[in-house]
Amino acid sequence: MIEAILISVIIAATPILIAALGEVVAERSGVLNLGVEGMMIVGAVTAFATAQITGSPYLAILTAALAGVAMAGLFAILAIWLATNQVATGLALTLFGLGVASLAGESFVGRPGVKLGDIAVPYLSDLPYVGTVLFAQSPLFYLSIALTVGVTVFLFRTRAGLRLRSVGDQPVAAHALGLKVNRIRTLAVLFGGLCAGIAGAQLTLVYTPQWIDGLSAGRGWIALALVVFASWRPTRVLAGAYLFGAVTIAQFHAQAFGVDIPSQFLSALPYLATILVLVIFASNRRFTMVNTPAALGRPFVPDR
Amino acid sequence: MTPPLLEIRNLTKTFGSLKANDSISLTLGEGEIVALLGENGAGKSTLVKMLFGALQPDSGDILWRDKETVISEPAVARRLGISMVHQHFSLFEAFTVEENIALGLPDMPRAGLAEKARTLSAEYGLPLDPGALVADLSVGERQRIEIVRCLLQNPTLVIMDEPTSVLTPQEVERLFGTLRKLKAEGRTVVYISHKLEEVRALCERAVILRHGKVVETCIPAERTAAELASAMVGGAIANVGRTKRTPTPVLAVRGLDQPAATTFGTSLSDINLDVRPGEVVGIAGIAGNGQSELFAMLSGEELAAKADAVTLLGEPVGRIGIDGRRRRGAAFVPEERLGHGAVPPFDLSDNALVSRHRMSDGTAAPLGFLRHGAARRLAARVIKAMDVRAQGTHSTAGSLSGGNLQKFVVGRELDAKPKLLIVDQPTWGVDAGAAANIRQHLIDLAESGAGVLVISQDLDELFEIADRIAVIAAGRLSPAAPADTLTREAIGLLMAGPAPSSPPSASPPSTSPTHAAGPPSPPPASPAAEHSHAH
Numbered sequence: 001m002i003e004a005i006l007i008s009v010i011i012a013a014t015p016i017l018i019a020a021l022g023e024v025v026a027e028r029s030g031v032l033n034l035g036v037e038g039m040m041i042v043g044a045v046t047a048f049a050t051a052q053i054t055g056s057p058y059l060a061i062l063t064a065a066l067a068g069v070a071m072a073g074l075f076a077i078l079a080i081w082l083a084t085n086q087v088a089t090g091l092a093l094t095l096f097g098l099g100v101a102s103l104a105g106e107s108f109v110g111r112p113g114v115k116l117g118d119i120a121v122p123y124l125s126d127l128p129y130v131g132t133v134l135f136a137q138s139p140l141f142y143l144s145i146a147l148t149v150g151v152t153v154f155l156f157r158t159r160a161g162l163r164l165r166s167v168g169d170q171p172v173a174a175h176a177l178g179l180k181v182n183r184i185r186t187l188a189v190l191f192g193g194l195c196a197g198i199a200g201a202q203l204t205l206v207y208t209p210q211w212i213d214g215l216s217a218g219r220g221w222i223a224l225a226l227v228v229f230a231s232w233r234p235t236r237v238l239a240g241a242y243l244f245g246a247v248t249i250a251q252f253h254a255q256a257f258g259v260d261i262p263s264q265f266l267s268a269l270p271y272l273a274t275i276l277v278l279v280i281f282a283s284n285r286r287f288t289m290v291n292t293p294a295a296l297g298r299p300f301v302p303d304r
Numbered sequence: 305m306t307p308p309l310l311e312i313r314n315l316t317k318t319f320g321s322l323k324a325n326d327s328i329s330l331t332l333g334e335g336e337i338v339a340l341l342g343e344n345g346a347g348k349s350t351l352v353k354m355l356f357g358a359l360q361p362d363s364g365d366i367l368w369r370d371k372e373t374v375i376s377e378p379a380v381a382r383r384l385g386i387s388m389v390h391q392h393f394s395l396f397e398a399f400t401v402e403e404n405i406a407l408g409l410p411d412m413p414r415a416g417l418a419e420k421a422r423t424l425s426a427e428y429g430l431p432l433d434p435g436a437l438v439a440d441l442s443v444g445e446r447q448r449i450e451i452v453r454c455l456l457q458n459p460t461l462v463i464m465d466e467p468t469s470v471l472t473p474q475e476v477e478r479l480f481g482t483l484r485k486l487k488a489e490g491r492t493v494v495y496i497s498h499k500l501e502e503v504r505a506l507c508e509r510a511v512i513l514r515h516g517k518v519v520e521t522c523i524p525a526e527r528t529a530a531e532l533a534s535a536m537v538g539g540a541i542a543n544v545g546r547t548k549r550t551p552t553p554v555l556a557v558r559g560l561d562q563p564a565a566t567t568f569g570t571s572l573s574d575i576n577l578d579v580r581p582g583e584v585v586g587i588a589g590i591a592g593n594g595q596s597e598l599f600a601m602l603s604g605e606e607l608a609a610k611a612d613a614v615t616l617l618g619e620p621v622g623r624i625g626i627d628g629r630r631r632r633g634a635a636f637v638p639e640e641r642l643g644h645g646a647v648p649p650f651d652l653s654d655n656a657l658v659s660r661h662r663m664s665d666g667t668a669a670p671l672g673f674l675r676h677g678a679a680r681r682l683a684a685r686v687i688k689a690m691d692v693r694a695q696g697t698h699s700t701a702g703s704l705s706g707g708n709l710q711k712f713v714v715g716r717e718l719d720a721k722p723k724l725l726i727v728d729q730p731t732w733g734v735d736a737g738a739a740a741n742i743r744q745h746l747i748d749l750a751e752s753g754a755g756v757l758v759i760s761q762d763l764d765e766l767f768e769i770a771d772r773i774a775v776i777a778a779g780r781l782s783p784a785a786p787a788d789t790l791t792r793e794a795i796g797l798l799m800a801g802p803a804p805s806s807p808p809s810a811s812p813p814s815t816s817p818t819h820a821a822g823p824p825s826p827p828p829a830s831p832a833a834e835h836s837h838a839h
Contacts, residue, residue: 159406159414166396166407173394176358177408178378290398290437 005249006133010141011207013245015040015199017144019223020230020237021151022195026072028155028232029188030168030295031080034090037220038097039071039193043200045101048211051114051204060114061140061201068197069190071097076186083299094220105211113209116140140202147195152234164188168293171300181300196220222271229274229281231291236281244274307370309334309461309492310355315364317350324350326516327364332461337483337493339503339524342513343536343735344707348496351513352463355494356388357381379410385460389450389467395438401449402434408453425452428482443591444475451482462486463494466733468502472590473763473796480506498736499764500529514538537737554724554755555579555634556615560608562601570594570779572601577774577781579724579755584746585784586770587759588795594779595759596639599728602757603636604629617723630659635722637714639729639759641706645713648702652694653683655701656716682719690715691741707738714742718749725749728759743769763792775799 019036026033033039047064051057071093079089120136127135155161164184166174171181203215222244230236247270255263308331317325325347332338342348353359355366357375366373368384375381381388395404402418409417418434425432430448438446447467454462464483468476483493483506497503503510503524510524512535520535527535560575572594579585589595600606601614608614608622615621616632626636636659638644646655657679661668667678683697690711694704701709710731717725730746731739747769750756759776760766766773767787774784775798782798 159410162399162403162407166399169396169398170394173396174407176378176390176394178357178382178410179407290439292398294398 003133005253007137008249008252009242009245010133010137011245012248013241014138014141014144015202015207016219016223016226016244017238017241018140018147018202019196019199019220020226020241021144021147021234022192022199023223023227024230024232024234024237025151025155025164025195026189026192027227027296028168028293029164029185030171030293030298030300031185031189032086032090032297033072033075033079033093033189033192034087034224035071035075035093035097036192036196036224037216037218038094039068039196040097040200040203040220040223041101041214041216042071042097043068043197044203044215045105045108045200045211046197047201048108048113048204049104052108052111055114057114057116057205060205061116061198064201065194065197068193068195068200070193072190072193072196075193076189079299080182080185080189083301086297086299098214101215102213105213105215108211109213111211113204113211115209116205138202138206140198140206143198148234148238155234165293167300168295171295171298175300175302181302185300196223199223218271222274225275229279231281231288232293233291240274240277240281243277244270247273308332308367309369311367311370312355313365313367315351315354315361315366317347317354317359317361323516325354325361328513328516328518330511330518330521332492332494334460334492335487335490336509337487337495337507339507339510340494340496340513341500341503341510341532341536343737344733345705346513346536346735347516348513349465350516352388352465352494352496355381355386355461356463382457385458386463387454387457387459387461388463388465389447389454390465395446395449397437397439399438400434401432401436401438401441404438404449405434405453405456409456412456420456421452424455428452428455428485429478430482444471447471447479451479455486459491461492461494463496465496466498467495468497468499472799473792474800476502498734498739500524500532500736501764503532504529512536533736536735553578553580553615554617555602555726555757557602558613558615560601560613562597562606562608564597570597572597572779575601575781577757577784579757581723581753581755582750583771584750584756584758584769586766586773586787587757587776587781588763588766588773588799589759589761589776590799591761593776593799595728595776597779598776598781599636599638599726599759602726603634603638630720633723635659635717635720635725637717637725637727637730639732641709641713642702646701646709649700651698651700652687652692652704652712653680653697655712656683656686656697659716660720682716686712686715686719689719690745707734710734711738711742714745718745722749722754724755724757726757726759730758730760731762731765739765763795767792 019040023033023036043064046067047060050060050063075089075093078084079086116138118136119139125131125135155165163179167179167181167184175181200216204211208215226237226240226244230240251266251269254261255266310332313329314327315325316323316327328351340348340351350359354361355375357378357380360376366375373384375384396407402421405421406414406417421432421434425448430452432445432448432452438449467479471479486493495503495507504527507524510522510532511518512520512522512532514536524532555578557575557577560572562572564571570593575598577585587595601608604621604624604626607625611620611622613622616629616634619632621629621632642648647658653676657667657674660682661674667675667682669675680697686692687694687697692704692712692715693708704712714727714730725746727746730742734742743765746756746758758766758770770787772784773787773790773795775782775795777799
């Protein structure tokens with residue numbers, strides 16, 4: 001019973017974690033991409049369609065990732081190279097993504113999906129208590145943990161990560177140092193799209209292997225909020241994502257047990273709880289200030 | 305004779321209709337310290353940016369060691385051995401010193417970088433802690449990062465843009481020691497500064513630009529500062545003079561305390577200060593020691609805890625905001641021209657309204673309507689009175705050069721005929737001609753019976769115009785002492801504060817007493833009279 005609950009928490013947390021990690025990288029470079037929800041759902045429908053046609057969930061992950069990158073590329077052309085307003089462009093990307101996914105997914109509604117199988121790690125999965133929970137999971141769970149470590153190391157331990165953060169902090173100074181501000185930002189945004197696409201694939205391949213219109217259900221927005229409240233730190237994003245997952249599952253069970261609270265309130269609970277805890281996290285002003293990309297949302301146009 | 309390190313031939317750069325650089329030619333030899341002089345907008349920055357690869361010339365050639373070279377981007381400049389210490393530091397506040405250095409040196413492995421930086425900074429007398437967060441450092445320390453970063457690249461040509469405008473006299477001495485060491489090693493330094501005395505002391509050659517052209521090349525030690533200045537401006541610069549004053553304060557500050565409002569801010573503690581009609585009081589200090597916080601408290605942008613902490617013309621105003629204080633006869637010029645003193649995208653007549661619309665002097669009509677005609681006339685009056693070089697009242701504030709905008713902002717406040725004027729950094733980044741103009745207006749205002757409080761990092765400026773000078777360090781204000789009883793060294797010691805922020809290195813090249821020698825000597829003047837209230 002507890003194992004089943006823990007596993008469902010992991011499944012609920014994973015897509016948010018992956019999408020939020022991608023957005024951390026994008027925002028650390030100074031680009032606010034509000035299109036996460038759109039990129040995610042396009043990834044989801046792409047994965048579902050690919051799995052339907054080819055039967056291969058791994059190919060589905062790949063195409064979903066590419067779809068996310070394509071969406072992010074669209075955003076990058078507009079918001080980075082043509083210096084359009086990032087907020088408006090991101091919102092448009094989300095609306096566009098939702099529309100495209102709805103259109104593309106129309107014929108898939110009601111069809112059974114292909115499920116991505118779990119992979120049990122030899123020996124480790126036999127460990128008592130934690131074995132099945134942590135080591136007999138979908139490969140996307142392992143990927144999400146690897147990404148958390150990878151993004152942390154990249155941002156704070158490598159020169160490339162330092163450059164990326166510098167571009168997000170003071171693009172003018174970074175440009176003066178000879179860094180290619182907009183190229184770095186584009187790569188960061190594309191990485192964000194890649195992650196959002198994979199997060200979408202997790203929704204249709206692991207979470208609910210079927211297609212419903214509006215499947216992403218605001219998870220892209222939660223990922224976005226998570227990034228801010230987690231002060232752009234990957235480890236805090238991990239904590240926030242799991243908190244969200246835990247409360248999501250808890251409210252499912254509460255509803256099943258017939259707790260006398262309106263179900264609408266219970267459904268809103270994960271969002272409320274996550275935001276509340278992260279607001280408390282974010283109350284350390286100095287920590288937040290040091291970690292906030294100072295140039296977030298501001299396009300960079302080099303003067304010539 | 306060895307070939308010159310760098311030769312420029314007929315370099316021209318045009319922005320719109322403005323020729324920023326008009327066929328400039330000059331040569332730099334190895335092991336020279338050359339000053340680049342000129343008013344704001346004379347084309348110094350444009351020229352230097354082209355040498356550093358941040359801008360491309362429209363025409364003309366750059367020869368590096370006799371070979372024609374295109375410096376297409378900063379990375380190319382760096383590979384040649386050209387490196388630059390910027391006026392507005394290109395540092396990342398939220399990053400550590402070591403991270404900042406690593407960012408500027410893309411070709412150097414990060415492992416051991418901190419150690420290298422430490423060794424080099426000790427060698428040149430520029431103590432630095434690689435692990436410190438830049439936001440926590442003083443301006444002088446930040447400049448050391450830029451210099452160390454620059455030196456780690458082993459440059460042959462170092463460009464310094466206004467390096468001393470934010471330093472204490474002791475720090476300036478130390479910097480000069482470093483620069484002379486660079487010269488002795490055969491490196492060339494291009495030194496941009498508005499401080500002509502420094503140029504005379506340091507540089508062996510000066511190139512003077514005016515309106516984008518080289519108007520003169522001379523040996524600065526053979527000229528007086530006034531001669532250099534008039535060559536820059538193309539005419540004589542007015543001498544600034546002042547006379548004696550009498551008591552009764554227009555501004556009285558008593559026991560003002562204020563905790564830091566932001567993470568990187570400074571707390572003010574127990575500030576006491578009087579400004580009497582007819583006098584100019586100066587507040588010296590290194591940036592970031594509480595000047596902005598003090599200005600905010602005095603102007604009413606931040607309210608004091610107690611109403612009687614700030615008294616204006618005998619009335620407690622500590623709990624009254626900025627508009628209320630303006631209506632009572634005070635006027636304020638903040639440090640930041642763009643975005644604080646003026647709204648860059650607004651035209652000058654709208655900017656005239658910005659600080660005046662709550663005053664009952666004609667720009668505001670009943671029910672919150674504005675009188676644009678009156679605002680235009682006000683702006684035109686200011687432009688005329690202050691000799692602001694603008695196309696007209698419809699020019700946007702952002703299109704004016706720093707000096708001209710500053711003249712406009714100061715003029716706007718003067719036009720209200722204030723009884724008290726508080727100015728933060730009146731001539732920061734303003735050329736010699738405009739600076740003299742602004743200073744004269746401040747003195748004239750005091751002569752007319754108003755009190756003037758000037759917060760400035762420029763000691764020469766304070767000695768020129770202030771009757772009394774106080775020093776702010778780490779949020780504490782020393783008693784104001786008559787300017788003629790003070791020496792630069794005494795002020796420098798007070799500016800460094802009671803505790804030195806960094807230990808001295810092995811053998812600093814500086815010949816002046818370093819500020820690390822225990823607590824500073826007692827304040828120079830007799831400050832006892834200061835605290836006796838005027839009545």
